Structure formats: structure tokens, C-alpha cells
Amino acid sequence: MxxxxxxxxxxxxxxxxxxxxxxxxxxxxxxxxxxxxxxxxxxxxxxxxxxxxxxVGGLKVAAIAEVLRAVDDADRPLHKVLGEAASRLAAQHAEHDDKEEAEAKAAVADLLARRGWRTNESNPAAQDLARALASMDRLGHGGFREVLDEYADAAERVAHADLDYVGRKAAVEDLVESVVIGTVLGEAVFNAMRRLAHVDASARVFGAGGNDAAQ
CATH class of the missing domain: 1.10.1660.10 (Multidrug-efflux Transporter Regulator; Chain: A; Domain 2)
Structure with a gap:
């Protein structure tokens, strides 16, 4: 054409x-x-x-170019392709050299070790998590760390669902594309579903009765 x-x-x-x-x-x-x-x-x-x-994924053109280079590299293992896609989701924030940041980083390192996750605190996603926890701590919500393992349980289930979908693809082209879709677009799907679940949970817990699902 x-x-x-x-x-x-x-x-x-x-x-x-x-x-x-x-x-x-x-x-x-x-x-x-x-x-x-x-x-x-x-x-x-x-x-x-x-x-x-x-x-949908919200990536910049330069980031997309890097992801597609990984997709087109036939010698790059799928794990590395997924890592390239995931790293492009990392938010860009200034570092805070304070007590909250240090404690948050320690909490993330402890979480990774406790869960036995095969990554480390230098991963961009781990750094994003530490920054988010530090911000919560500064706002007086340091207790959020108490539910981290529940979040981790849910994250593991979602990650396995993503990779189960990827594993159904036979052709190499389909496979590497599915890795990117499951990582980048899957993030958008999960965040949207989480917001919908929040509306439902809020209506059930704090609703005044009746049908509060129209939000």
C-alpha cells in the first residue's frame, strides 16, 4: 500500500x-x-x-524509540525487552536527601528481600516506589507501609497474568510485541481498573445507602 x-x-x-x-x-x-x-x-x-x-502508555517519542529498538533486537532476551519497556515507565523526579527518602529506600529494599523478588533497589520502579513512600511519610501517612505486602500480593498476581498472556503467543514478533503491550499498556489497564475498584469499595464502605455506583 x-x-x-x-x-x-x-x-x-x-x-x-x-x-x-x-x-x-x-x-x-x-x-x-x-x-x-x-x-x-x-x-x-x-x-x-x-x-x-x-x-495510552504515555511514553515520549524518545522512550518509544528505545523500546522498539529492544523489540527489534533479535538477540536480546525477552526478559531484557520487558525490562526496557518497564524502565520507560519510570517517573522522573528530583531526589530528596532526607530522612524520609532514606527510610523509604530501606523499606523497599526490605520488601524486595522479603518477597524474594529477583530485582534490586536500583531498578527504576523500585526508585519510584521509594519516592512515593517517602512522599506519603512527609504527609503523615507513613503507616501505608503496613499494607505493602497486600499490594505486593496483588502485583504478583497481575504480573503473572501479564506473562501468562505473553506466553500464549507463538510467533517471535507476536511474543516481543506482547511483552511491551503487557508491560506498558497493562499498566494503564491495571491503573484504570484500580480506580474503578476504588469507586466501588468507597461506595460500599462509605456510601450512605442506595445506588452510589454512578460516580
Whole structure:
């Protein structure tokens, strides 16, 4: 298909497609003449993945480029692809050199050791967790650490569900794409479902009676 057809089938404007090609996110089309290129369904599929990572996953273009490089590296183990995708979800925050930050980091290191998770406190997600706990502590909610293991139980179940989905894919292309989808877009799915569950739990615990589910 020509670039105009690719644009129509994916809903991505032609200038945006050309930008993605320049930035290395999308492979160039196969030249059929000096000024005409042909694109395949694989280009459409990659465009849909890029848009999902951008619009739903919230990743920046530079981060998407790094994730896609990992996806396209046939020699990179799937575990490393997943790690690359997960690391791009890490929030960018300033470090606080204070008591709360130090205690939060120690709490995260203890959690990882207690759970036997095969990672360490230098992982970007662990750093995000420590920053969140430190912020809670500064706001007078240090007791939140008491429910960390319950959160960890839920996180383990979700992680296994993600990887179970990934494991159903046979083709390598499907497999690595599923790793990215399960990591990045799965995060958006889980956060949305958690918010919905909060509304339900709040209505059940604090509702004044009747149908409070319209929030």
C-alpha cells in the first residue's frame, strides 16, 4: 500500500508517518520508484503499536524509540525487552536527601528481600516506589507501609497474568510485541481498573445507602 493508504488504514496523518520514519520508529517503505514507496501490514501494525504506547502508555517519542529498538533486537532476551519497556515507565523526579527518602529506600529494599523478588533497589520502579513512600511519610501517612505486602500480593498476581498472556503467543514478533503491550499498556489497564475498584469499595464502605455506583 502507498503511504496515503497506510494513513487511512491507521488514522495516522502522512506527515506523522514520515516523522516516525525519520526518527527510526517506523521502518521505511520499500521503494517502487525513485519517489514512491510501498508499505505493508507490518508497517500498519507497528504504527498502531506506536500510537498505543504514545496515547495510552504515555511514553515520549524518545522512550518509544528505545523500546522498539529492544523489540527489534533479535538477540536480546525477552526478559531484557520487558525490562526496557518497564524502565520507560519510570517517573522522573528530583531526589530528596532526607530522612524520609532514606527510610523509604530501606523499606523497599526490605520488601524486595522479603518477597524474594529477583530485582534490586536500583531498578527504576523500585526508585519510584521509594519516592512515593517517602512522599506519603512527609504527609503523615507513613503507616501505608503496613499494607505493602497486600499490594505486593496483588502485583504478583497481575504480573503473572501479564506473562501468562505473553506466553500464549507463538510467533517471535507476536511474543516481543506482547511483552511491551503487557508491560506498558497493562499498566494503564491495571491503573484504570484500580480506580474503578476504588469507586466501588468507597461506595460500599462509605456510601450512605442506595445506588452510589454512578460516580
Amino acid at each position: 502507498r503511504i496515503a493508504e497506510l494513513s487511512r488504514s491507521t488514522g495516522v496523518p502522512v506527515p506523522t508517518i514520515k516523522y516516525y520514519v525519520r526518527e527510526g520508529l517506523l521502518p521505511p517503505g520499500e521503494l517502487s520508484s525513485p519517489n514512491q514507496a510501498q508499505y505493508s501490514e507490518s508497517h500498519a501494525r507497528r504504527l498502531r503499536l506506536i500510537r498505543a504506547l504514545l496515547d
